Amino acid sequence: MSGFLQHVVDAVALGSLYALTALGIGLIFGVMRLINFAHGDFIMVGAFSLVVPSSAATSTLLIGAWPAPLLVAGVCAVVIALALATERLAFRPVRRADPAVLLITSFAVSFFLQHAVIAIHGGRPKSANIWPNLMEPIVIAGVRMPQLQLITIVVTLGLLAALALFLKRTDIGVAMRAASEDFQTARLLGIRANYVIATAFAISGLLAAVVSLLYVAQTSVLSFQMGVPLVLFAFVATVVGGMGSLAGAVLGGFVVGVGSVFFQVVLPAAWRSNRDVWVYALVLLILLFRPAGLIKTKASEEKA
Amino acid sequence: MLEAVEIEVRFGGLTAIDRVSLALGQDEILGLIGPNGAGKSTLVNALTGFQKPTRGVVRLDGVAIGRWPADRIARLGIARTFQGVRLFQGLTVIENLAAAAIGGGLKRPGAEARGRDILAWMGLDGRDHQLAGALPYGDQRRVAIGRALALAPRFLLLDEPAAGMSDAECDALVGLIRRVPEEFACGVLLIEHNMRVVMAACRRIHVIDSGRTIAAGTPAEIQADRDVIRAYLGTKSEPGHAGR
Amino acid sequence: MAGPRTPLKWLETYSTPIALTLILVGVVGLTWASGAAVFAQTVTDTLIRIMLVVGLYIFIGNSGVLAFGHIAFTLIGAYGTAWLTLSVFKKSFALKLPLILAEHQYAVFPSAIAAALLASLVALVVGVPIMRLSGIAAAIASLAVLGMFHTFYNNWSGWTMGAATLPGLPLYVDMWVALGWVAFALFVAFAYQRSRFGLALRATREDEFGARAAGINIARQRLIAFVLSAFFMGLAGVLHAHFLGSIAVKSFWLGLTFTSLAMLIIGGQRSLTGAVTGAVVISGITEVLRQMEGGFTLGGVTLALPLGSQELGIALVMLLVLIFRPAGLTGGRELAFRLGRRRRADA
Numbered sequence: 001m002s003g004f005l006q007h008v009v010d011a012v013a014l015g016s017l018y019a020l021t022a023l024g025i026g027l028i029f030g031v032m033r034l035i036n037f038a039h040g041d042f043i044m045v046g047a048f049s050l051v052v053p054s055s056a057a058t059s060t061l062l063i064g065a066w067p068a069p070l071l072v073a074g075v076c077a078v079v080i081a082l083a084l085a086t087e088r089l090a091f092r093p094v095r096r097a098d099p100a101v102l103l104i105t106s107f108a109v110s111f112f113l114q115h116a117v118i119a120i121h122g123g124r125p126k127s128a129n130i131w132p133n134l135m136e137p138i139v140i141a142g143v144r145m146p147q148l149q150l151i152t153i154v155v156t157l158g159l160l161a162a163l164a165l166f167l168k169r170t171d172i173g174v175a176m177r178a179a180s181e182d183f184q185t186a187r188l189l190g191i192r193a194n195y196v197i198a199t200a201f202a203i204s205g206l207l208a209a210v211v212s213l214l215y216v217a218q219t220s221v222l223s224f225q226m227g228v229p230l231v232l233f234a235f236v237a238t239v240v241g242g243m244g245s246l247a248g249a250v251l252g253g254f255v256v257g258v259g260s261v262f263f264q265v266v267l268p269a270a271w272r273s274n275r276d277v278w279v280y281a282l283v284l285l286i287l288l289f290r291p292a293g294l295i296k297t298k299a300s301e302e303k304a
Numbered sequence: 305m306l307e308a309v310e311i312e313v314r315f316g317g318l319t320a321i322d323r324v325s326l327a328l329g330q331d332e333i334l335g336l337i338g339p340n341g342a343g344k345s346t347l348v349n350a351l352t353g354f355q356k357p358t359r360g361v362v363r364l365d366g367v368a369i370g371r372w373p374a375d376r377i378a379r380l381g382i383a384r385t386f387q388g389v390r391l392f393q394g395l396t397v398i399e400n401l402a403a404a405a406i407g408g409g410l411k412r413p414g415a416e417a418r419g420r421d422i423l424a425w426m427g428l429d430g431r432d433h434q435l436a437g438a439l440p441y442g443d444q445r446r447v448a449i450g451r452a453l454a455l456a457p458r459f460l461l462l463d464e465p466a467a468g469m470s471d472a473e474c475d476a477l478v479g480l481i482r483r484v485p486e487e488f489a490c491g492v493l494l495i496e497h498n499m500r501v502v503m504a505a506c507r508r509i510h511v512i513d514s515g516r517t518i519a520a521g522t523p524a525e526i527q528a529d530r531d532v533i534r535a536y537l538g539t540k541s542e543p544g545h546a547g548r
Numbered sequence: 549m550a551g552p553r554t555p556l557k558w559l560e561t562y563s564t565p566i567a568l569t570l571i572l573v574g575v576v577g578l579t580w581a582s583g584a585a586v587f588a589q590t591v592t593d594t595l596i597r598i599m600l601v602v603g604l605y606i607f608i609g610n611s612g613v614l615a616f617g618h619i620a621f622t623l624i625g626a627y628g629t630a631w632l633t634l635s636v637f638k639k640s641f642a643l644k645l646p647l648i649l650a651e652h653q654y655a656v657f658p659s660a661i662a663a664a665l666l667a668s669l670v671a672l673v674v675g676v677p678i679m680r681l682s683g684i685a686a687a688i689a690s691l692a693v694l695g696m697f698h699t700f701y702n703n704w705s706g707w708t709m710g711a712a713t714l715p716g717l718p719l720y721v722d723m724w725v726a727l728g729w730v731a732f733a734l735f736v737a738f739a740y741q742r743s744r745f746g747l748a749l750r751a752t753r754e755d756e757f758g759a760r761a762a763g764i765n766i767a768r769q770r771l772i773a774f775v776l777s778a779f780f781m782g783l784a785g786v787l788h789a790h791f792l793g794s795i796a797v798k799s800f801w802l803g804l805t806f807t808s809l810a811m812l813i814i815g816g817q818r819s820l821t822g823a824v825t826g827a828v829v830i831s832g833i834t835e836v837l838r839q840m841e842g843g844f845t846l847g848g849v850t851l852a853l854p855l856g857s858q859e860l861g862i863a864l865v866m867l868l869v870l871i872f873r874p875a876g877l878t879g880g881r882e883l884a885f886r887l888g889r890r891r892r893a894d895a
Binding site for chain 3: 033090093094097099101103105107108109112115116119228232235236239243273274276284285288292
């Protein structure tokens with residue numbers, strides 16, 4: 001029984017990471033109809049900010065050496081600044097363009113960021129050990145789990161709750177939600193558009209920073225492509241959840257996370273390296289039956 | 305015969321169409337009028353597969369087609385225009401019509417030939433190779449009608465084709481519409497606000513308000529109908545003044 | 549497919565692929581006459597890129613759906629031809645294939661076709677669910693397909709050597725072979741866009757509601773273009789495989805996805821000429837940047853651009869084009885010539 005509970009915890013923890021990433025993507029999609037391919041690279045840059053910029057093969061901790069509250073604040077500041085900068089420099093000039101151009105622009109930004117990091121840090125993966133004690137297991141209700149997983153879940157729930165309040169209670173939040181669900185409304189953002197969009201990017205950056213920290217604490221590896229698997233699954237999660245629905249993004253993230261752990265457990269050992277293939281196949285299957293995703297919004301229906 | 309039988313369309317709590325029935329033959333022009341928001345476009349959407357009716361049946365020659373996808377219904381011979389025109393802006397005029405003819409089953413040379421014929425019939429020839437998006441608004445609306453005709457339809461549903469037209473253009477439009485049933489063996493359902501056009505083109509008129517049928521009959525009967533007058537002008541009304 | 553009767557009219561209607569092919573023949577001819585082997589390599593490389601972008605264009609240009617996953621088909625084509633054309637000895641050494649592949653070596657030409665057809669078959673299967681999705685969702689779903697095949701081939705060591713490079717493929721692709729296939733691709737792509745399927749698909753790109761009202765089945769038209777596009781993406785993989793002589797799964801991933809999309813966007817995604825232009829321009833820029841990465845002298849000082857400048861350069865050019873000229877360098881126009889009477893050529 002504890003084995004099963006262990007898997008459940010794994011699934012929820014992984015789903016949390018995907019949900020947070022998917023939410024970061026979903027927020028930007030909501031206000032701008034932009035699929036931010038560079039989101040994974042926000043995560044990556046946040047991770048690399050932990051070490052001193054150098055092309056040496058071994059890394060020295062920079063922000064990673066600071067006490068925990070400063071460390072968290074530092075990474076968040078870096079990623080939020082990056083998010084706001086890309087919005088201002090790369091996305092604002094093309095804001096009125098059609099979604100295809102926006103998507104390609106974000107792809108270009110992603111490409112640019114990855115190669116900039118290669119130029120600064122070199123192309124090889126580096127290690128970054130932060131908070132190693134979090135990998136120590138603790139026992140709750142007979143289940144052994146690394147503290148990190150528990151923290152991941154708790155932090156995620158906290159962030160989701162805070163975000164939900166923000167989206168319901170504040171003016172900006174309400175505007176963001178309305179824009180997300182109906183693009184006509186998004187276009188009416190008008191004068192406040194700059195402010196609302198910048199806020200969306202800032203929150204997206206915050207979510208990316210948190211994912212970055214949790215991910216590095218778990219894997220201790222930095223590589224310039226580290227954001228890619230996360231972001232691919234997060235994209236897929238937003239589509240499965242229902243484009244335009246923020247709750248859908250979160251739901252999609254959990255579906256992908258749970259599916260991933262499910263296949264990891266259920267597949268015979270020889271097939272396990274192909275677990276991701278099965279997850280993608282599951283996604284395509286869901287889309288076959290529900291092309292609009294699991295949660296339908298006005299964004300996914302159009303009227304003549 | 306294209307029939308709508310007790311059609312109901314609900315969006316959540318809102319009933320946009322409330323048990324409307326009408327029938328259109330291939331040899332006639334039926335007008336559909338009503339105040340703004342009466343549900344006219346919704347009804348057209350329901351008849352052409354862009355909106356599934358929540359209740360009721362849409363029948364084409366007795367076969368129920370209400371749940372079929374819009375493109376399949378178009379291929380069956382039910383063509384429509386849109387209030388928002390919806391031309392293929394980046395394609396040329398002839399390509400717009402050819403695309404519809406292709407939808408109707410023709411190959412490209414035949415499709416372009418049919419397109420040219422229709423453009424000539426409508427008096428739009430000479431513009432074949434202009435980009436549809438570059439045309440003046442009035443011409444775009446006429447090209448849209450031409451595109452619908454390029455399907456070789458049996459039924460043509462026009463959604464406010466006269467919007468923004470001058471009196472002269474309206475008369476020309478009426479002339480065009482009146483020739484459709486004979487020359488194309490195609491029945492016409494005409495949604496219009498412009499009473500000049502409706503009264504001149506239609507032999508029968510169907511009036512809806514707030515999703516319900518409130519009158520049906522000849523133009524003369526409709527003009528004198530109290531319910532119709534009240535719907536357009538409110539409770540204080542004078543006979544003889546119908547429409548805007 | 550449109551086919552006007554007189555030879556003169558045919559020439560005029562097909563002037564775009566004819567003109568493009570003639571230009572390429574000119575370039576190849578000049579390079580061959582010059583005898584410079586290095587140039588020949590660059591030209592062949594550029595031709596393969598043209599094939600890639602033309603394949604991408606067939607779907608993206610006509611449908612307006614920015615699918616992201618096409619490199620999956622290039623991957624499938626590359627390994628497909630490897631399975632068929634590697635010598636039996638080499639196969640026994642590195643791979644565990646079923647007998648029909650392990651014990652035979654097939655001729656290169658039918659193998660190329662077979663590998664490309666395999667890519668099309670896969671496109672047909674995954675295309676059915678994907679083409680029913682809205683534009684953005686379809687783009688992402690196609691990315692899922694790329695992810696799927698990338699992971700799959702990376703782990704399929706018996707058939708692909710996994711993440712390792714698979715060497716030893718017959719090297720038969722030179723400038724002329726590449727040119728031949730590219731000319732074929734140009735004519736097929738053009739014939740498609742002139743056909744009723746091409747026009748129907750373009751209509752869906754302009755206005756989906758209008759297209760449905762015109763009797764066009766959007767999913768079906770997209771699927772047709774998707775399958776045709778996959779054939780040429782697969783063919784590009786074949787050419788790549790037999791030009792380099794060795795292939796690795798990691799080459800067919802996001803880097804190539806990005807550069808191929810960049811070439812199409814920069815050239816102009818709405819025309820065949822745009823596809824070719826983008827491939828040529830980006831190849832040129834890449835070549836220049838590569839030379840500069842290697843070091844150059846400017847006023848007596850030796851400079852070298854940092855590694856990765858090629859990619860940064862492409863990304864920058866792409867961003868500039870997107871911001872200032874979203875329709876690309878050709879703006880959706882086709883290269884065409886007129887013979888005889890003055891008449892506007894339509895796309």
